[in-house]
Amino acid sequence: MSHCIGLLSIASKLNLLVLLLSAVCFCSCLSDRIPEFALTKTEESDLKEENGKESVAEDDLDPEDLEVFYPTYQWQTVRPGQAVPAGLHVRLNLQTGEREARLPDNKNEKSDMKDQKKRKRLDEMHINSNSYTSQELKEALAKMKGKEKTENTMEQKANLEDVRQRFRPIEELKKEFEELNMKIETDFEVMVKLINKFNSSTSTLDEKVAALYDLEYYVHQVDNAKDFLSLGGLQLVINGLNSTEPMLKEHAAFVLGAALSSNPKVQVEAIEGGALQKLLVILATEQPLAVKKKALFALSSMLRHFPYAQLQFLKLGGLQVLRNLFKEKGMETLYIRVVTLLYDLIVEKMLLEDSENKEDQMEEKVQQYKQVNLVPAVVEQGWCVIISNLLALPEHDTREKVLKTVRILMASCRDGYQGDYALSTTLSMLRTEYEELAAEEQREGDKDGYFKELLSSINTIIQELRAGYL
Known part of the structure; x- marks a missing residue:
């Protein structure tokens, strides 16, 4: 028992010793940290004071009070706080760590145009480049702006003066138009005036001819031609074909042909008004070439795409009238026009018969064309030889149209062509040519040229004639 009590007393003493050692260590550590904390606080306060002084110093600087950097063509060090003008060459010297600047070298480098203008203006204002204050800079800038404003004002005045000289005021133009009392007329109104002038008994021959000449321009349009019909102008022109004046006949036929072109309504009214008979009379009687040329033009406009007119043409002996033109002297220019008309009428009927369009109107037109026996009449009246003889003409265009007509008539005219020695000789000569x-x-590089096509037509006709012999 006494032994246990002794052990407890020893343990309590050891614990007390450990507590004392711990307290001593804590105090020493605390005493070491306090000076460090005090030193740290002191340094932070010092930094704040220094930063505050620097910020105040920077805030107190006015941009206008900054020292201006005066450049030269040599590199100079830019000190802190110096204002560097625009347009300079600036670099960082890697050896010294300082910024340097200089003026651009005019000999080797292109400076900006704006900077050149600025330096020029500064030179003109005699600004001292060695030293000038911010106030002097402001005054120089004000002078520059004033000079620019003056130049712009002078330029604007010059432009305004130029505009006044080149253009007239709108008020002046309006006044002149009002004095002229100009009025824009419609085509209908113009045609009314022209018809009245042509129909007036007081109009001279020249005035009537001039009226017809102007009317021809307007009646080319389909709608104008219909208006011309409704105004009674068509019948007046048809009656003009009976005039004893060749000039009136010529221009009346010209207006009639223009109004008839591709205008079925006018075609019907014209044939009912007796235009076909009057045109055939002009072509059958002795008339100047100019009159017959315009009459043939009007006849062609009436017959194209109008089977009823073609039928009446055959009944009235129109083919015989055209055939007689080849017997008259001085009518050579009409030959190819007649052949072209016959070719167009034959092809027109063939295309319609071969058409696959079976509409009611088209069927009716096909039936009308079946009554027009143009090709048999052409063969019967000897047109095969008349047409082939035209191959002797020298014009290539004439030969081309004649060759087309001969080919299209080959089936009907083969017997006559095979016995025509003159045709065979002509074809051989043409083939060689x-x-x-x-x-x-x-040789000139045109593989599918015009003459090659003509040669092909000639060879085709020769082959068809030879095939007929076989």
């Missing part, structure tokens, strides 16, 4: 022309075309 066009072989040379086609070869020349090919």
